[in-house]
Amino acid sequence: MERLPPLNALKAFEVAARTGNFTLAARELGVSSAAVSQQVRNLEAYFGKQLFLRIGNRITLTDAGHAIYPQTARALGDIATVTSRILEGEVRTRLVVSVPFSLAEHWLTPRLGMLLAEQPRMAIDIRVEDDPIDMARHGTDVRISYGDYHYPELVRVSLLHDDVLPVCSPEFRRRLDIDTGDIAEVHDSVFIHTNWGPNYASHPTWSEWFAAQGSALRPDPSRGRRVGLSSLAISAARLGLGIALGQRVLARADIEAGRLMALSSASIRLGQPYCAFVPPAKRQRSDVVGLIELLKADTPDTPFG
Template sequence: MPLTLPPLNALRAFEAAARTGSYVAAAEELGVSAAAISQQIRKLEDYLGKQMFMRMNNRVVLTDAGHAIREGTAAALQMISDSTEQLVSDRSRSRLVISTIESVAEKWLISRLASYSHAHPDFRFELRVEPDPADFSRHNIDLRLGYDPVQYPEHGIVLLEQDVVLPLCSPAYLARNPAAMGMAAVPEDDLLHTSWGSNFGSHPTWHGWFVKAGLKPPSDSKGFQIGRSSLVLDLAREGLGVALGQRMMALDDLASGRLVALSEISIALGYPYCLAYPRAKSRKRHLLALANWLSAGPVLG
């Protein structure tokens, strides 16, 4: 029995427009003009006898009919894409394009990607480091580790636990300053401050931590100012002073004893980290398995 299929180019245009919410973005992704996307959508609508989109300002929104066909269409096209990719590449290995913010790449993600790869010998990935928000369609991203899931409202989301900061130092620093076991005895000049940068609207500070601990807040003008949260941990591990460090990024150092916590009083970051992915790619091999594996592992201990 012959298959009943709408025009495939029209389906591709529809899927891209539904995923990006824009004819212009769909056109950029497929390498055609926005007018060509509009023409393909009209062809699909004529074939089905249904309106697929409603225009709202500069975006397009799916109608009920559009929603009804989107899920199956996206999944079917992804399956065709995956099968074609495997045949063309002539290999069974699956490569995911993974995008991550810089702060957690080296300190948290790398060791966990290595562990997953050892457990799944056929798994291959391309790792990119870039700031939030990442452009999934332009850069063909499969999985994104980012901060604050609100930045990816139209994507599938797997939440990681909300990270916290707490006082961390090296055993060598503590041996030189045994009184530092009581944070009130830590010299202000030994505090490592994180300069969080413009991407963080709210961020924890030593001032806030001391207030929460019921201690006199230190002067922000004293101590060290470091422009990256991962470097703060590096300097603390070298014995330079006491960091208000992220537990998520310090997990491996804490487990190995390279860093120790001087207090369990902590301050939560403003938002959780998350793993985001295009819903149309949810069937891609290893994508959800990796995302769920990363989220199920010991994030904050």
């Protein structure tokens, strides 16, 4: 640890400089004015600088005193704030969670709601960003990623391996009179295609879904509706804009509420699982463990901790 000046002397100096009087400083500190004066002399001896000009009962800061007072007052104020919070039981660790765009609203947020229901005073910071991120630099506690390969130096927990299936709004199905067994009969313009971006090559497509059903149909993305996020595909389908090849985990709440319906039970799996990454030093933190337990609810056999 770096060398520190005597803290009692530093406190006496701060109070004397703030009040401008040894007597007032002594009253605030609950000691004699002579004791305050002695502590200030100790600090002056430590620095080898005169910190006050003494003019009768009045004191004013010297140039050296002005140089150290602002930082001293700030540091002592920070210590006082932390002490007060600890004594009042108000210190809370902030849980910093980083998540891809698509999972933020439809998957992560409801689970954070469950966590906050159990710990309503927990402080949480949700950051929506693409891989890779610098977890150490930005103080991230948990990173949720598509794929299990981004952060080999961190603790990895598999959360779920999602699949996709055709979904649309009930009103849209009625309007187009779509038979749940005859999706291949609809026009190419009805299909909602998700563009996962240039960093991904393992995402499922409508062509792959039809091929898995033994169909040669290849819907043309240029003739349909295209969106840049899988969560946006779910929202577009819910609003009646077409049929999305939607992720089950993102569509689940809308299907259960009747805002979406599955046009087929046939699905295909995503190319990669979703995983949580945690710095080894943080793996035992109670808020991190609590969040991971909620997030891996779909795969309860996955160990963590």
